[in-house]
Amino acid sequence: MKKYKWGILAPGKMSAKFTKALKTLDNAELHAVGSRDVERAALFARDYGFRNYYGSYEELAADPELEIVYIASPHSHHYEHTMLCLRNGKHVICEKAFALNAGEVAEMIDEAGKRKLFLMEALWPPFQPFYQKAKEILSSGILGRINYMNGYFSFIPPFNPEDRKFNLALGGGSLLDIGIYPVIDALTFLGVPSDIKASAIFGQSGSEESLSVIFSYDNRCMASIYSSFRTSAGIGSELYCENGNMTVARGRDMNQTVILTPHDREKEEFVFRPPAMGYHWEAAEVMKCLDEGRTESSIVPLSFSLDLITTLDRIRIAAGIEFPGSG
Numbered sequence: 001m002k003k004y005k006w007g008i009l010a011p012g013k014m015s016a017k018f019t020k021a022l023k024t025l026d027n028a029e030l031h032a033v034g035s036r037d038v039e040r041a042a043l044f045a046r047d048y049g050f051r052n053y054y055g056s057y058e059e060l061a062a063d064p065e066l067e068i069v070y071i072a073s074p075h076s077h078h079y080e081h082t083m084l085c086l087r088n089g090k091h092v093i094c095e096k097a098f099a100l101n102a103g104e105v106a107e108m109i110d111e112a113g114k115r116k117l118f119l120m121e122a123l124w125p126p127f128q129p130f131y132q133k134a135k136e137i138l139s140s141g142i143l144g145r146i147n148y149m150n151g152y153f154s155f156i157p158p159f160n161p162e163d164r165k166f167n168l169a170l171g172g173g174s175l176l177d178i179g180i181y182p183v184i185d186a187l188t189f190l191g192v193p194s195d196i197k198a199s200a201i202f203g204q205s206g207s208e209e210s211l212s213v214i215f216s217y218d219n220r221c222m223a224s225i226y227s228s229f230r231t232s233a234g235i236g237s238e239l240y241c242e243n244g245n246m247t248v249a250r251g252r253d254m255n256q257t258v259i260l261t262p263h264d265r266e267k268e269e270f271v272f273r274p275p276a277m278g279y280h281w282e283a284a285e286v287m288k289c290l291d292e293g294r295t296e297s298s299i300v301p302l303s304f305s306l307d308l309i310t311t312l313d314r315i316r317i318a319a320g321i322e323f324p325g326s327g
């Protein structure tokens, strides 16, 4: 079994969760961590058992032994940090949203392709059992045609204008942080919409704090997408179909539920509780692809990431959301 030397770029909250998941995989070696602050890097390396640590992302990317980098910096910096790692010959898995706009994502894909390096957006849902169950139910045909989807993700975080959730310069706002999840649901279950309408409410820091979106499809299906830092609606999508309905939901604790309510049968409920919040499946996929000589995942193909960011761009423009440099 080949073991891969992993690096973590930006040791924040998400990197801590991803590292815990990485530690459960026998073929992953915790090689190095890079922070803008050497003391933060040293602390993270000590807490999680990394061999090396660096006080800059440039030093991390230049580590000659490092093979795969997990990037979890703010959205505004994903493009710069992904390009840094690719140009240093590293395989990359980068957190959502992959970048600020489709132009940046296209360049990242191009760079990885030219260098024959692995690249994947760290999208959580496609690897999870509840998603696979939902897709299996839909493709069984039991519910018939999907006519409407209601997808939502909202919670109330403490307001802090410096935090990446509220700071426009860091790609703040509900869209890229949490609205992206119901958008992923719509793209997965319904496809790319033909028309998008959207409206946003902006907060004190100028970032969008509530967003309502309507997707329309040529086959007369519609979807409502809602994301917000001003309400606590939870996380889920309801699918209303010809022959019944299905709710695909996840708790804040990441427990996963699929509730199936066919019009002519008893309700069925499926509950999944994956270990390590299921992040280990993303890391395992990177290494499986590399073992098989592949530079792209078929579970999260780069074409899906491009469709996703293009849809996010369309929503952003329709809702009047602008980041510095978002284009």
Ligand SMILES: NC(=O)c1ccc[n+]([C@@H]2O[C@H](COP(=O)([O-])OP(=O)(O)OC[C@H]3O[C@@H](n4cnc5c(N)ncnc54)[C@H](OP(=O)(O)O)[C@@H]3O)[C@@H](O)[C@H]2O)c1
Residues within 6 Å of the ligand: 009, 010, 011, 012, 013, 014, 015, 034, 035, 036, 037, 040, 041, 072, 073, 074, 075, 077, 095, 096, 097, 122, 123, 124, 164, 170, 176, 177
């Ligand atoms: N997949 C999921 O379920 C999930 C869940 C939560 C978040 N995420 C994603 O993970 C990424 C990170 O989120 P997080 O919650 O971990 O954020 P966070 O706790 O704020 O950490 C972000 C890290 O980025 C680094 N950084 C680099 N430039 C920065 C800047 N200009 N300002 C602030 N920090 C900067 C900082 O590390 P150093 O300064 O130490 O280098 C910081 O610790 C985001 O893309 C987010 O959408 C994904």
